[in-house]
Amino acid sequence: MSKHRKIRLGMIGGGLNSFIGIVHRIAAYMGEEYTLIGGAFDSNYESALEFANKLELDPARTYPNIDTFIEKELALPENERIEAVVVVTPNFLHYPMAKQLIQAGFHVICEKPVTNTAAEAIELEELVHKHKVVFTLTHTYTGYPMVRQMKTMIAQGALGKIQKVDAQYYQGWINPVIHDKDKRATVWRLDPAKAGQSCCMGDIGVHAFNMIEYTTGLKTLKVLADVDTLYEDNPLDIDGTAMCKFDNGAKGLVRASQIATAEENNLRIAVYGTKASLKWEQENPNYLYFLQEGQPLQVLKPGHEYNGDLAKISTKMAPGHPEGIFDSMANIYLGTARAIRGEAYLEGAFPTIRDGVRGMKFIEAVLASAGNGNVWTEIVD
Template sequence: MGINSPLNRKLRMGLVGGGQGSFIGRVHSIAACLDNRAVVTAGALSSNPERSKASAPDYDIDPARAYGSYQEMLDAEAKLPEGERIDFVSVTTPNHTHFEIAKAAVEAGFHVVCDKPMTFDLAQAESLLESVQKSNVVFAVTHNYTGYPLIRQAREMILGGELGEINAIRSQYIQGWLRTSLEAEDQKQAAWRTDPSKSGAAGAFGDIATHAYNLGRYMTGLLPDSVSCSLKSFVEGRRLDDYGTAVIRYENGGLGTVTASQISHGRENDFEIEIDGTKGSLRWRQENPNEMIVRRNGSPHQIYTRDPGGSHMNGSGAAACRLPAGHPEAFFEAFANIYAAVFDAIAKRAEGGPVEKRDTIYPNVFDGVEGMYFIQQCVESNIQNSAWLPLKHEAARR
């Protein structure tokens, strides 16, 4: 079977963002190309045209396809023969630019992989959902933690009833890199993430709590009912939150908590989730992603390791593995699992099959809308002294 059958070739990637000094753009390019199913073909790598073109050699992009802006890239690529133009666009820019880039790419007929949060605000997310629904494109949002093998393992276990009825989800994402005012030093990543005009209405909650919330939804399938949230900025002069906690009520009667911090000393990228059910509970930690603990009263604790050949692994978990047991897989591979599922969908579309937009293994435009609604309601709840607010967005339900 050829690569990306029936296309039998690599998919051509158009990268927006990822210029010199970027973190997430480089991650996207590595993940997309990890399985030899895609190649970075074109790019608008910076909002500065000169820097964009100067960054092209870092990705081995032909100078003729190193564009000064995303619109220039979309216009030029759309005019190329079908056998030469890019197949999909990856949006890896700051939050406030996601909507216009993704919407333009969708309307030009290109598949899209968009970094999270999907848009700047909820209104943009709802507008983008409408555009995607009218199109025939594949659209994914890179909540990359959904791609870890043991997360896929846990999801199948939970949805299959192995933990019983889910009572509680505790998800926390703790960092310490913004303990001091790095934005005052014009540190690139800090500068835009703490700027309301670029990051949106939330700081840490928009940046990392969205991951924590999404992962609980992805693993359990529980539908949220309402939320109460308290946000705070502990660094003097900072305009957006750097710490916060939300309590979530789910429709089945379960409770959830989401805590996010970017000011905790010594914490690097400590994302952890625990899920309690009537038959058992489990715990997974991103900094030790190849292990998951499952506990049941009266039984020894079980440590699940990432082992594609192990009898304890289910189909979803094993399918997300690339290496034998004992060979750690982590951040890049999880990102690559998102891309692999997107490529499968693009290949199916090439066969003339329908594009599934809602029930996908990868996070999609509906998840993106729900994430933006979560941010909006958390910010508003905080303004209203942690009032309980609805967390049902009917258009985004899945």
């Protein structure tokens, strides 16, 4: 029996005090598919070394910047160098760093948004194909077992023809600072130079959009959108709604807000078909609600034999034991590991650069629709 080899993992960003860095590292460790070797963890090299020492990593594999990371790693024998790199930097650095890594032949696991523009995302997609690397975009919520079960049931026709989709992502985190001009000037997500074209729709609205296309298999053809910055001197949206037209003729909604007072992380999706409906919400992720006319409500949960293969392989706990966001991210890392090794994996095992391209096109179409007086705007593919 051949020995199972762990993938050598690197990380750009994600050092001291990085919440999302912790999520990625725990997710990578959970499936026992990766070993974190080194990286460029912080723009401050001393902080990066302190972080590496805390994790008992080799300081020689802790680099001051991405250029040095690539140069030094490529100089190592192929069987020693880092193979896959996690990019968990501020938004504006995703594109240039991912581009460098892809061109150097590394597999990439990238936080979203994938880029600042759709044109940049298309360029990355072309480079991924050219250099034959695996690119994973961490739309984390697609990793939940019951989201994957939702995808399976819809593909199997359990709902009939889809005729209405409603996806919502409500948070209230920015509400305490948005009403104070001095405070909001310090929030990097409201700075176009760091956050890109959009705050709310780019940060969380795109998750709701991705959830629709992931679970239903539908493609969004057009959007009619409106966004709100709340104050004239605030350059980026903090609230928005987009009506969507899908390629099967159905319509739906993407609703997102960061000023939904006291909301925490309220992502939910409802898909209505001619035969039945499915509903799921992130704050109660173990429950998938299946509704049929004239029938009692069914509640499906992970860990049971009635679920499909994609949900089964995404479930690590016995029935009744909650699975959360770390498990969800870990499922994405597991699918990525199988792709990196050239092993078989199920469709939907991890979001790809294609999801990044679609997300950026959605964001740009929403902004164009709102900016042109709330008109239907095509998402050209």
